[in-house]
Amino acid sequence: xxxxxxxxxxxxxxxxxxxxxxxxxxxxxxxxxxxxxxxxxxxxxxxxxxxxxxxxxxxxxxxxxxxxxxxxxxxxxxxxxxxxxxxxxxxxxxxxxxxxxxxxxxxxxxxxxxxxxxxxxxxxxxxxxx
Numbered sequence: 001x002x003x004x005x006x007x008x009x010x011x012x013x014x015x016x017x018x019x020x021x022x023x024x025x026x027x028x029x030x031x032x033x034x035x036x037x038x039x040x041x042x043x044x045x046x047x048x049x050x051x052x053x054x055x056x057x058x059x060x061x062x063x064x065x066x067x068x069x070x071x072x073x074x075x076x077x078x079x080x081x082x083x084x085x086x087x088x089x090x091x092x093x094x095x096x097x098x099x100x101x102x103x104x105x106x107x108x109x110x111x112x113x114x115x116x117x118x119x120x121x122x123x124x125x126x127x128x129x130x
Contacts (some may be wrong), residue, residue, distance in 0.1 A: 055088030
């Protein structure tokens with residue numbers, strides 16, 4: 001990714017056979033279903049097959065499964081036939097939540113919600129040749 005792409009709210013890039021809408025690292029927190037729905041709409045409009053969100057942009061409520069926020073975002077992405085890729089370190093959240101650890105492990109068994117450490121791992125998971 002180049003600096004110009006990082007400065008915009010999001011950019012669309014190709015990784016393997018996938019078109020990825022990547023949200024910028026900096027910006028307002030994605031704090032509710034409406035913000036997530038707006039991003040899902042942008043991804044659909046752009047012809048993306050993957051919505052990639054930096055975990056730093058997610059409101060802490062996303063990682064409290066009891067809030068329902070994570071499930072709602074994941075379900076909306078799936079309903080729009082998008083994969084949801086969450087990019088970044090979530091170890092601190094995992095240490096404090098058994099249910100979150102279970103959900104992340106279950107997501108790892110599927111292909112709809114991906115938790116990856118960085119862009120390179122996402123590229124590998126999506127089969128890009130980079």
